[in-house]
Amino acid sequence: MFNEDNTVEQMLIEAATQSSWQYVKSQDIPRSSDSVLVESWLLEALVRLNPITRQQAEQVIYKLRAAITCGGNYDELVTANDRFRTLLFNENTEPFGKDGEYIPIRFFSEDAVEDYCVVTNQWEFPRSSVEGGKRLDLVYLINGIPVCVGEVKSPVRPQITWANGAIDMLHYEKSIPEMFVPNILTFATEGKELQYAGICAPVDKWGPWFKDESRQHGTIESVKSNVMGLVQPNRLLDIYRYYSVFTGTSSGKKIKIVCRYQQYLGGEAIVQRVLNTYREKQGPKKGLIWHFQGSGKSWLMVFAAQKLRLQNELHAPTVVIVDDRIDLEDQITGDFTRADIPNIEPAKTKEELVAFFKQDQRKILITTIFKFGDVDSVLNERDNIILLVDEAHRTQEKDLGQKMRSALPNAFFFGLTGTPINKRDKNTFQSFGADEDLEKGGYISKYTFQNSVEDGATLELNFQTVPVEMHLNEAQLQEEFDELTDQISEEEKNELVKRTSVEAFFTAEKRINDVARYIVNHFKEYVEPTGMKAQVVVYNRDCCVKYKKAIDALLGSEDATTIVMHTAGDKADEYKAYCRDREQERKLLDQFRDPLSPIKMVIVTSKLLTGFDAPILQCMYLDKPMKDHTLLQAICRTNRKYNVDKKCGLIVDFVGVFDNVAKSLAFDEETVKTVVKNIDEIKVLIPQFLQECIDFFPGVDRTIGGWEGLQAAQQCLLDESTKTNFAKHFSRLAKAWETVSPDAMLAAYQADYTWLAQVYQSVRPVSTGGSLIWTLLGAKTIEIIHRNIDTIDIGTPLEDLVVDGDVIDMVLEQAKDNPKKILEVEKMLRLRLGEHHGDPNYKVFAEKLDELRRHMEENLITSIDFLRGLLTLAKEVLEEEKNSNQPLDKREQAKAALTELFESIKTEDTPIIVERVVADIDENVVAIVRKFKDAFKSITAQREIKKKLRSILWVNYQIKDQEVFDKAYQYIEMYY
Structure with a gap:
């Protein structure tokens, strides 16, 4: 029999012992019941x-112990984690030297293998407490400090x-936060x-670790290899010292970022x-890094710069971050x-650039490549200057790259790019x-x-x-111009065609109105219902203005669109209305990112095509010829x-650049095809995906509704592996x-899809937690289910069944000959628990129900025992x-839950009047709920409630925290 203890847990212990860790049983570790540190081990290491x-x-240990005690509150855990790291590596001097001289205290050896590295399992904290502590599967300690925890x-x-x-792990962090104060990851x-x-990261922020770029995974052997790395x-x-940072979100919340494996x-x-070449005084002083757009190159530069600056053997190096755009420099x-x-x-x-190098400053410099444009002399000849050049393929404009190298002749040059370098791009490779x-x-x-898509990074x-009539047909345009220009020379004709044909096509009033x-x-059909936004990319500045006018007229509003453009060289002041300084543009783009802002589309021609980061942007309307990078x-x-609700990025192509994607991009054809997909190709696959889901239900009549129809479908999914396989197939179809x-x-597949979606929802485990197999359905699928809901009559109400002993006896007797009775009771119970979805008081019942079902499927109990x-x-x-309904009605419960939520985030720096926030939410939500017959089965009502809630939190009280928003909406859905 395989289980987590004798398979994965034992494998991880063996992997640890092969990676310089010593295994010690938890009960043999000398620690007090409430101690996070193994103080005797730490004391020996310090001495x-x-x-x-x-x-x-x-x-020294007393200070660490005090820092851990301060981290006993989950809301302060990230701050405590940051403070603990600071005590280990920064504020680590003590007056223990001669005559009270301050000396640095080391907690780890230069090579950690020389330290006391211990792995243990089933670590209990607090230890031997009256109520029983939490049990952590694996804990890794270095010199008595628990630095890593595994589940x-x-x-x-x-299904797990x-x-x-x-x-x-998130539950442990909330229940025993002090255990995670010293935590690395x-x-x-x-x-x-x-x-x-890192600590406190929601599940969607977790990422895979691979030992190398071969990215082996999927087996217990590959997990062993990766975890050893x-x-x-x-x-x-x-990772603790160099590859982790503490930063703030837009709402001011402090978070910890631990490097992704790449x-x-x-x-x-x-x-x-850098270290090898500097040490040997020979070898390459350059390198090219390609990490796909959106996968975190900015943080890569932060991590690399942080480590380079702290390498003693580089003798106080200078690190230069070079961008090719001012907005990227600011970012x-x-x-x-x-x-x-x-x-x-x-x-x-x-x-400032020249002064920095002439003064021989040993810092991290952030600048743009254009600052080197007027530099004609050597600025600094040191050989421990390292340049990290962002978007390297664009930095070779004119002689900027050469000027940069001439100014710093002995420096290291590393180029980073988010797009693969074309093999013909010899300049960048050179x-x-x-x-x-x-x-x-x-x-x-x-x-x-x-890699990026598979890892969930993008x-x-x-x-x-x-x-097709909206596509540019250059061959046809050429033919038409030949007819108009047969009296001029070939050279004049080519120049005329180049200047006017394409521009005439893209700036034609009729075409602009059609597009x-x-x-x-x-x-309105695809993007707005999801609450996301769009970008319109057009041919030139004149087109920006024309498109805004046309779109505004169709939308009936001037507030829904905005233009962002370069206005340099606008001698006639045609575009004066769109001239903004950097701060004005930043505020405008923050409005675009705000889901409550009326701005729904941003119209551009050359700005915001690189470096612009707005997750709410789902769709790009592309009406400008572009290629390559x-x-x-x-x-x-x-x-x-x-x-x-955001399943993919969507590009609507008016130019035809994707008629042959790989050719247009001219990069690795197979790689491109896997990340860029044609919706027409997806349409072709839907009938196949649909049929593969239907194949799970041989002989089932999908026209029979109600309980009998649903029961017939569920009978085909009794085997757990079959049910899970169906979930995988349906998730692919739903996407x-x-x-x-x-x-x-x-439309031709609507009925079958609705049926499958309802079956999927009916067998989806109640307590799925973070399971990735049983994914959340999208907004469009949920709306379909709500529009096609069937009332299932299952006979005797749950109350009568449980209260009446005769009915119970009858059901038990009938179940011996008719197993359908068991399914009926199970379904009744699942439906009842579904009414309390999201309520933590009922989570334990949902878990018990799943456990009962699992025990029956594994033949650990009989069907009658299951009943x-x-x-x-x-x-x-x-x-x-009965108990929960006595003291408070649902509305009072909601206000109590919301009060607790907002009290928990209230600080001295961000004071809020909790009573006012709760009253504001309560009054507005009740008003919306009363407008609808069944508000939480209506997509329109849900969207209206979310919009009003976000307005109250973000606008009225400046609470811009997505986790708080999600939790508040969960309470609203639960109680109202």
Whole structure:
């Protein structure tokens, strides 16, 4: 028999012992019941590593213990985690030297393998408490400090994934936060995938760890190999000190960011090349890094710069971050500043750039490549200057790249790009590529389109074609111009065609009106219902103005669109209305990102096609010819993750650039095709996906409704592996459906899809937690289910069944010959629990129900015992309903829950009058609920409630925290 203890947990212990860890049973670890640190081990390490006495070591431990005690509140956990790291690596000097001189205290050896590295399992905290402590599956300690925690799930239960372990880890962080104050990272695995994150990260922010770019996964052997790479003591401490940062969200909430695996591998590739070449005084002083758009290149530069600056053997190096755009420079500066990276220096002018190097400053400089344009002399000849050049393929404009190299002749140059370098782009390879990397395609680190999508870092890109008459047909235009210009020379004709034919096509009033009408209709059908926004990319500045006028007329509002453009060279002041300084533009784009703002579309021609990060942007209407890097960077504005309703980035192509995607992009054909998909191709697949789902129900009559029809379908899914396999197939179908909907071609499949969606929803486990297999349905599918809801008559009410002993006896007797009776009772109970979805008081009942079902499927109990268990559970549920309904009505319960929520986020820095917030929400929600017969079965009502809630929180009280919003809406849905 396989279970999580004898398979995955034991495998992880063995992997640890092969990675320099020593296994010690939890009960053999010398620690007090409420101690997070193993103080005796830490004391021995401090005395061994430092010229101090045991008494002085105890003083150091006292400080650490106090820092952990301060982290006993979950809301302060991230701050406490940051403080603890600071005590280990920064504020770590004590007056223990001669005559009270301050000396640095070391907590770890130069090589952590020399430290006391222990792995243990079933760690209980608090230990031997009266109520019983929480049990952590795996804990890794270095010199008595618990630096890593792992959660294990069974590899043989198909509906359980690593995500269930991640959910458990979040619960532990809330219930025993002090245990995670020293934590570097946490991980979870079910023996197939290994995922990890920093403390307090929601499940959708977890990511995979792979030991290298081969990305092996899916088996217990691959998990073992990957986890051995992750938990190496030196690597964990490396991540602790250099590859983790603490920063703030837009709402001011403090969060911890731990590097993704590709950021670690990319950062280490840079750092190790610098160290090796600097140490040996020979070797390559450059390298090219390709990490796909949206996968975190900015943080990669933060991590690499942080580590490079702290390498003693580089003798106080200078790190230069070079961008090719001012807005990117501001973004990077903001990232470094919010992460409290010390010694940051921006160079806004050429004079500041020259002064920085002439003064030989040893800091992190952030500047743009254009500042080097007027530099004609050597600025600094040091060989420990390292330049990280963002968007490297664009930095070779004119002689800027050469001027930069001439100014810093002995520096290291690393180029980072979000798009793969075309093999014909010899300049970029020559400037940054090293001969030593040719076997790896010319890159020292690569993270592709498909890698990013598979890891969940970005979304797929889907494109939709439009009527062909809207496409630019250059061959036809050429023919027409030949007829008009047969009296001029060939040279004059070519020049005329080049200047006027394409421009005439894209600026024609009739075509602009036609395209604008298509955009507005498409936006209303596909984009607006999801609450997301769009970007319109047009040929030139004149087109920006014309498109805004046309779209505004169709929408009946001037507030729904805005134009962002360069206004340099506008001698006639034609575009004066759109001239904004950097601060005005920043505020405008923040409004676009705000779901409550009336701005729904931003119209551009050259701005916001690179570096613009707005997760709410789902759709790009592309009406401008582009190719290669510019094209790929532009369409990737839509690939950022946003919420469960955003399944993909969508590009509506009016130009025809995707008629042959791989050819247009001219990069790796297969890689491109996997990340950029044609919606027409997805439409073709829907009938196949649908039929593969229907095949799970042989002989079932899908026209029979009600309980009998649903029961017949569920009978085909009794086997757990079959049910899970159906879930995978339906999730694939649902994703395709959400992408294509509301296309007219779906009408032919609507009835079958609705039936499948309802079956899926009916068998979806009540307590799925973070399971990735049983995914949340999209907004369009939920709306279909609500429109086609069937009332299922299952006879005797649950109350009568449980209260009446005669009825129970009758049901038990009938069940011996008719197993359908058991399914009826189970369904009644599941429906009853569904009424309390999201209520934590009923979660335990849902878990018990799932456990009962599992025990019967594994033949651990008989079907009659299963029924008895159902009846007992039903009685407990009714008792809970009775108790919970007595003291408070639903509305009062809602206000109590909301009050507790807002009290928990109230601080001295962000004071809010909780009573006023709750009253405001209550009054507005009740008003909306009364307008609808059944508000929470109406997509329109739900959207209206969410919009009003976001307005109250974001606008009225400046509470811009997505987690708080989600929790508040959950309470509203639960109680109102």
